[in-house]
Amino acid sequence: MAEPKAEPKPEPKTKYDRQLRIWGEQGQSALEKASICLLNCGPTGSETLKNLVLGGIGSITVVDGSKVENGDLGNNFMVSESNLGQPKAKCVCAFLQELNDAVKAKFIEEHPVTLIDTNPSFFSQFTVVIATQLVEASMVKLDRICRDANVMLIFARSYGLSGFVRISVKEHTVIESKPDHFLDDLRLNNPWPELKKFTESIDLDTSDPVAHKHTPYILILVKMANDWAKAHNGKLPSTREEKREFKELIKAKTIAPDEDNYKEAIEASFKVFAPQGISSSNLKRILDDPCSEVDSCSSDFWVMVAALKEFIANEGGGEAPLEGSIPDMTSSTEIYINLQKLYQAKAEADFIIVGQRVRDILKKIGRDPLSISNDLIKSFCKNARKLTVCRYKSIEEEFNSPILPEMQKYLSDEEYSVAVGFYILLRAVDRFSANYNAFPGQFDGAMDEEISRLKTTAVSLLTDLGCNGSPLPEDLINEMCRYGAAELHAVAAYIGGVASQEVIKLITRQFVPMSGTFIFNGIDHKSQLLSL
């Protein structure tokens, strides 16, 4: 369909403008280098891929062995009437190619289950495998293959008004986790010498009202914290009474009602009260992780963690490298810019030390000391407080031995009852289909019998998992049979949207991918993440 176009293409920057504002050039370039394999191109798979193709993913390979039939026309936008009888993979691939000619799109007409059984090495060429609508046995096999080959894997399934998305990756480390709300790194409670010196150069009690109302709160708080500490044996306010008193002292410095800088100082005073050093439990866990004891097999991330640990224990004096940026605040331009430079200089100095430590460690473990780029180390230092590590259990382990106390908790918690019910039933329908060659309610008739069979199957699954005597709601079992393995377009589009969002996070290594298993609840949208 797509004719080669004569007119010059507009800058790809413009086309991707709205997403470049989220993940930047680096994120985009990671996407453009990635190769994706999709297993099964029903609506769930097709919609997942559509969202990635639009965003400019590098290449896609669509694997599906079925032919387009009437039912597909009712739930899959990527196939149309003229495709009836043709290979579905081919038709979906052609439509996706039309969406973005920068993407390399190809298809393989083969049943994914066959491919998993006969050609496991096929999967090692991909960055990410997106496996949709697979039954349990195939999921377990594919998971093992991808883990061995270090290929990221994500499962997605739509089933009536339910569904799930599950990431399976041994370890995913994130430097740029880009949280929405994160406390800035101002060191008001622990200023370094240059910041102290700069503060001393400013007269808080200046008689010039313009200067007074343009003294940034950073300087107000550092100065007042210093004065407080002098009068209190070197200690900062810690009790409720002391904190109140400290705020009163700030208020007393105000000389005019319109001094926003003093209002900001009172609002930000909690930053003075915060304990010094590493406060994020997330970062503490990473520093304590056994992987931070590095050897020649360690990833760049863990080498940098090892260097970070050394920095904190030595030059950092208990603190991580300074982030180096300050929020906007009421201030004169000059003081603000000087402060900004001061923070940047300290961040740069910290980065240089960490960089040296990284090189030393690399040398020690027998790697090229320059094998980690300065840009990466700089980004690592800037984001040191926000580092994130995600680990995912293997599918086999979760399926055979889920965390029982968690399971019991979900089963008895009303907030989770539908989600955990769907979780069990989504597994039960696979057992059902292995026994009866069709999903419960897939074909019309004998609904009552199917319901009671599904119930028996679910009960025996629960027993196998060790959750005896935890009944599932009858209504939900009925509901599951009513669904009869239907792949509804709206549900598939939702699940596909979730899966593609997670794939983007995995590939760009920005933001934090979901943990556990996401269970979609299309009845009232009370979806849940289950950590089993």
Added chain:
Amino acid sequence: MADAGAHQSSRSRDLDKLLLRPGHLVGPAFEPGTELRDDIQEYARILVVGAGGLGCELLKDLALSGFRNLEVIDMDRIEVSNLNRQFLFRLEDVGKPKAEVAAKRVMERVSGVNIVPHFCRIEDKLDEFYSDFMIIVLGLDSIEARSYINEVACSFLEYDSNGNPREETMKPMVDGGTEGFKGHARVILPGITPCFQCTIWLFPPQVKYPLCTLAETPRTAPHCIEYAHLIKWDEVHSGKTFDPDNPQHMQWVYSEALKRAALFSIPGVTYTLTQGVVKNIIPAIASTNAIISAACALETLKIASGCSKTLSNYLTYNGVEGLHTKVTEFVRDKECLMCGPGIFMELETSDTLKMLMDKLGDEPQLLMSGVSVKHGGKTLYMQAPPELEAMTRSNLSISLFKLMEESPKGILHVTGTAGKPGKRQSCSTKLRVAFKGVAGIKDTDMAGGA
């Protein structure tokens, strides 16, 4: 997977499971069967407002959810920066009306679906246009547009003498919105679940910089950009309006912002940031739009068919740090002037329209000024535009009784600015008026009042 019977599958294979089979976790009015499916195909008319990131998805999702009568309204034309998510558009479509291309593309691929595009502003349509639809689905990115549709939809709502909303006058809305990895979907059943006005506080206030910061103490790149955009432009181009869609204008602002940044040694001014600040660009990606639209389409299907429970009533999705979804059941503002039963006012048959408008200014609940008045589909008085004002000015001295065709009571829709000083905002409300001494008024008609 079983393959039996595959070749004879019908197009509605999957949807039929949901619409033809009885269930326990369904809506109260659910009557499964082929009749339900056929009625949705034949009679359910759905309006999609917006043919952008959400609108494209919505049209596809609804077309594949059993709806065959869709209309879409959007005033915008396709831009290159839409193509990373608005999947119904291609590079060669740039410059064409979004509504028209979107409608055409979906009709090409899903046979049997009819989509009527409306390439115009939402304000260009009469209220009757909106009243014609079973459900209005919103894929918008502005509070103003949402408020407008909300006002129209709520104006159809009538209350019975017990103060309960009359179901047949209720115009359900399903609304979605996204920003980056985050989004929301909500169901609004006017009179039952909160309308936009009830929860207007949900929208965060827009970032605005104090002019004195821009002029005297700039500190950040956006300060320099807004200085060039809001102050310097007017100084240099007296009388010429700044047009954010004109690349030359944008380039000028960018270069001025750069000069100012250099003057104060402020880092970070780029062309991309300039566009972002000036046009208030909200980052947007395909996946989030897909999720939110799908949730909205699913809820639309549920409202139309009763095939499952509905979202009650506000879903948030956040994929920034892990994945968090949450359903919040907001409650209506009983005092809401938009979706409430409105304000009751008793008038003399001799009272003129002007006198009514003066009364609205004195009414302690309203203190409304700058009033415009509508009755049914007819405009009685309009403050703006000037042409309309001139056309309706003569009504001011006519008695309202006469203007309302001498019916003993009726409903007016009034808009204007209302509230106490310092808290005044644009406001729209229903006014239930009754004329003194005219037969046909019973006490019950006044029950359930304000």
